[in-house]
Amino acid sequence: MEMEKLAFLDEKIIGAILEKLREERNLKIISFSELYRLLNEFENRLVQSFIKLNPRDFGFNGKFIGVGAIPKNLIRINGHFLPKQVFLVFWEMNRILEDDIGKRLAIFSGYRSPAYQSIVFLRYLKDNKFDLLRTVKGVAFPGYSEHGDAKNQAIDFCAMGGDSSNIGPANFEKTIEYKWLTQNASKYGFYLSYPEGNRDGIMFEPWHWRLKG
Template identity: 35%
Template sequence: MRFLSKLPYLTRILVIATVVAVGVVICGTFAMRFSASNPQVQAKNSPTKTTVASQPNSIPAALPTAIIPTNSTPIEVSKITQVQKKPTSNQLAYGHFPYTQANSNQMMLIGSYATGADQRFESLNTEAVQAFMKMTYAAREVGVWIIPVSGFRTIEQQEKLFQEQIKRRGSAKEAAKISAPAGYSEHHTGFALDLTDGKFPKKDITFEFENTDAYRWLTSHAKEFGFELSFPRNNKQGVSFEPWHWRYVGSSDAAAVFANARNQR
């Protein structure tokens, strides 16, 4: 410091400035070397941006689907046809005319037959139901109990019945004397029915039904309600006498269904 004091004022300023400049240079050099040996660390959690190039004509991935179980049951709706099976001609089978099977939705309940496990419910075409009810009520007023044994039958039901008759009688020809082949029964129309006397159940579908009050009343009054015996004795169709089998012809539609058979009476 004494050295500096002996120098002129201007020279002292220059010497001090030179010393300061040299110091700054030396400090800067050390700072640069330190930063080079310790590189700055970047944050690893910095967000990154990814660009996905779209591909032309690519098919997008299908979204996943889930099958959800339910307690509901699918409802199967089947078509109801007016005629299940239709004869192709008017050719007779053992004296029986062919008949198409009516729509079961056109039938209405008329009563039940038998009891317990054998009980079944019988129906007729809606056009015949009212007439049948009036007829049975009129009969009961005089103490006659008319019971329906069988009404509308499907072709499948008739086939089963006819096969049972074949087993009993030995042949289709003999079976046809008491039961029509499937597709040839008046019961398919819904206008025919088998009747019996409620007071004599053991005479159901037997020739002894002819000797009951119900049969005698029917032969005298059934026509008043539009019913007639389908197979009287010595009918031109050649079918066995069936005192229990009656058909409704009280409407134009019903009469037209049995036009061929009625011409054979």
């Protein structure tokens, strides 16, 4: 696969899309039809050619989850969304974690619609200077993200009061919250779905916990 021939890597159009969506609210639960209404013809064409790519051509081996309907039972929590049944398990686990170690987990990323996942991917692609292979190791293609799977939802955790700087592997992995999760999360059905050396081709993500469906 010759990267330079992939039309979707048009840096100017990607920049324009991201700029246009910068001020949009509730992007995390946007549908493809809502997204297409916000973009012009060229921008839409780029998104559509992107979502037709096969992630396996780029070293991503995760399962296809689907680009279906956005769940209706989403609970909003500090700007993030979780399906109600997932929220309840998370809330209970966090209460026990607080009883045990006097800390609380915050959510860095919860449910993300497949259309939002394509925006997230384009953001990372730009941040990675349009290095597609590097981007694929850190973020799933739309339809392949465990954040878009309400039945088997993934949540990215961070330490309370933290920001993006402490969810990285070098940091969240060292927190007492992470240690507690490795010892207790399975009691609630949460598991680390991208452990070290995982087969999906995704880097080790100590902050990314998935709830069994």
